Amino acid sequence: DAGITQSPRYKITETGRQVTLMCHQTWSHSYMFWYRQDLGHGLRLIYYSAAADITDKGEVPDGYVVSRSKTENFPLTLESATRSQTSVYFCASSVDAGNTIYFGEGSWLTVV
């Protein structure tokens, strides 16, 4: 049961570099999400997608870009990484809005 997988799981990058976090789900869920988790802030929604080629901003979209050319993939790109983007990033999916959200195992990103 692959479910939802994220890569890389751990990444250290330098300020100013472009970084892409990959997310792949095998359930054909319509909805996919990217959250970041920082101490004291819980889970904050970066971007979400209702279907292929449909994306929308969440609470904290600045500095991030997403795309969804295929239903199963939802990559998150940090165009020019900053130290404030050091965080744990969770990709998630849901069969539709309002249903159970299934989270990937997370990508730990450190920007130095």
Add this chain to the structure above:
Amino acid sequence: GQQVMQIPQYQHVQEGEDFTTYCNSSTTLSNIQWYKQRPGGHPVFLIQLVKSGEVKKQKRLTFQFGEAKKNSSLHITATQTTDVGTYFCAGSVTLYNFNKFYFGSGTKLNVKP
């Protein structure tokens, strides 16, 4: 904007004591979900409540949804060390036929053996 407030932020209990976390929304929710995240892990779905006043139980866990569908609680009876983790609520709001989830900030539970 829409917010789901969750309290307390942290809770330290002795094993065997009870634990409760509360979520409050400024607007009426379509449903509310609860998730548990173990240290170093990812959030995992526990339960969904949909009806006004609904109460659901999972062994030692009791979940309630308020009559006005604006608040919810998770109560753990006689905590065990396996209950350690962060508990999140996620309230769903329907806007223009689209459901949006708003996560609470979580309650981190530590259980001393």
